[in-house]
Amino acid sequence: DGFLLFQQVPMVEIDGMKMVQSRAIANYIAGKYNLYGKDLKERALIDMYVEGLFDLNELILTYDYQPADKKEQHLAAVVDKATNRYFPVFEKVLKDHGQDFLVGNQLSRADVQLLEILLMAEECKPDILAQFPLLQSFKARISNIPTIKKFLQPGSQRKSPPRQEDIPEIIKIFY
Template identity: 50%
Template sequence: MSDKVVLYYFNGRGKMESIRWLLTVANVEFEEVFLTTRDQYLKLLDDGALMFQQVPLVEMDGMKLVQTKAILQYIGEKYNLHGKNPKEKVMVNMYAEGLMDLMEMMMTLPFSADPSAKLKTIETKSNERYLPVFEKALSGQVYLVGNKLTCADVLLLECILMLEEKFPQILSNFSNIKAFQGRMTKIEAVHKFLQPGSQRKPQPDENYVKTVMEVFALPKLPLL
């Protein structure tokens, strides 16, 4: 296994996108192997690379890492983006898991027969359950935890950008989050990642959905 960081996933967002975001903010270069055929997936299974038969898979530091939360925590710890003490770390984890819950709702949209109903639920929960938490946390604060950049901030930026793609005015009543977004997008690594041609992935399209379904050979898919 080489010293390079290699990501194994589809050529799309899914659960790998948060990992791409965090590696980018940590200024870690990475290569990507895109799954396009079922044979690629089966080979990873045969090689024992997928502990729970799932992707994302990240080759890093001589390890084959699976499970999104574990991967994010490892990157956060290694690059000092996970809080400086146990109290900060648990706050980072709580914010991060809430954001991942919300983003996972959006990840299922392309695989839904009726996305309009799900969109309404996402908008309501965003406004009533999730965004108020971060609006309050950012009152008088530059970052969510310890007044220092952590993976929770990176996930929050990813999440609100995803929300704005579906609901362009969703931050109109959340001035602290909007100001946070402005600060985050000025970070050099973030600014570059938001430019055309970066390794950031676009919104999933029909080709992405078709590829995922073919690779897993399933008529209905688990959360990706």
């Protein structure tokens, strides 16, 4: 019927549009709710940080679906990339910027994306932020913004990691 432009999901209906493509949807929502910076320079920084985080996001998302004999190796790759490549970058950004947020002086899509990555990384390895005090503070600060705090409560729409008993069925569907 043409609603799925590229014949794939996600598809979101918003403001009378049927939007597809995750990043296009996220950018639209970020712009609509003032989470996309005040000018072109801030938007470029937000895009840069978010795109960088997607690389780590992909690695973390596939962790639960690794065969048992590859899981430990995959976790080591997640930890290595997170702690040696990505987290030091964001620790430095927070230090250099000297604000509560990654870009400008208000919450942006980049802050939300970084928080989600930090939470996902901790679900894989609870002490993964041990060497990153600014990221720990960032996580606590952003998690306590009332709307985010509510979203993170049990029973919210935030997706928890898949249950072990569901993984074989998920693998059959997607892989």
